[in-house]
Amino acid sequence: MTTATATEPRQGTAVIEATDVVAGYLPGVNILNGCSLVAYxxxxxxxxGPNGAGKSTLLKAMFGLVKIRSGNVHLGDQDITNLRTNRLVEMGVGFVPQNNNVFPSLTIEENLQMGLFLRPKKVRQRLEAMWDLFPNLHERRTRSAGALSGGERQSLAMARALMMEPSVLLLDEPSAGLSPVRQDETFIxxxxxxxTGVCVVMVEQNARRCLQICDRGYVLDQGRDAYTGTGHELAKDPKVIELYLGTLAEDVEAERTDVTPEQ
Incomplete structure (x- = not known):
């Protein structure tokens, strides 16, 4: 793996770490070819990374949705390689897929309750926490999820994943299909x-915006880590700009912006 600049990794126990992961959907066909990632x-x-690089496959492999053929994934000091998804949720891994991430026939509140079906005694407490974090959902809590806009659905999917108080949240292209305004709201x-203390690992098509807000980034290419570094380092690295950011070069070289919600 090539580093954009000489960035020292954080010390301490990783929240989640994938090491030399080889995985794919079809027998004998690997999408990931020794991919590694660590989040503190x-x-x-x-x-x-470019389309087909294995970005979403990496998240799905970490969440037990794609069979890992070699390599491993650890959550803290526990090996979670190829564990069932319900077990991973219990252990503190949240996952929000790009599509089909809400129950359209249920209300907002019912969707959130489904996110905590493993711990029904904590529903009221966690609902209050989600209403504080997503006040727009509280205002519409009796509305059917199928009637929500794309941005509202994305907020609901995130909130449902957070009901179990995960230590890490895996997001698969959260801004896909949203208008620029709704994309900004999603990033905020x-x-x-x-x-709030939740470690976030996010696959994102909007590379410029992703690098602006992330602490560190990974550029995947052909199922491997091509580059890694801080968001600012990757955004200014000439090779990353030339190979992966293209015409966004002028934008990504702008000073990194820390996105914080308005008070």
């Missing part, structure tokens, strides 16, 4: 979630 407490990690909300 309080970090927001961004994963960018994601950063706000991260500031």
């Amino acid at each position: 407490p309080g970090e927001m990690i961004g994963i960018i 909300r994601t950063r706000q979630i991260n500031k």
Whole structure:
């Protein structure tokens, strides 16, 4: 793996770490070819790269949705390689897929209750926490999820994943299909979630915006880590700009912006 600049990794126990992961959907066909990633407490990690690089596959492999053929994934000091998804949720891994991430026939509140079906005694407490974090959902809590806009659905999917109080939240392209305004709202909300202490690992198509808000980033190419560094370092690295950011070069070289919600 090539580092954009000589960035020293954080010390301490990782929240989640994937090491030399080889995985794929079809027998004998690997999408990931020795991919590694580490996220430390309080970090927001961004994963960018060209289409077909294996970004979403990496998240799905970490969450037990794609069979890992070699390598491993650890949550803290526990090996979680190829564990069932319900077990991973119990252990503190939240996952928000890009599509089909809400129950459209249920209300907002019912969707959130489904997120805590493993711990029904804590529903009221966690609902109050989600209403504080997502006040727009509280205002519409009796509305069917199927009637929500794309941005509202994304907020609901995040909130449902947070009901179980995960130590790490895996987000698969949270801004996909949203208008620029709704994309900004999603990034602001994601950063706000991260500031509550939840480690976030995010695959994102909007590379410029992702690098602006993440603490560290990984650039994947052909199922491997091509570059890694802080968001600011990757945004200014000439090779990353040339190979992966293209015409966004002028934008990504702008000073890194810390996205925080308005008070």
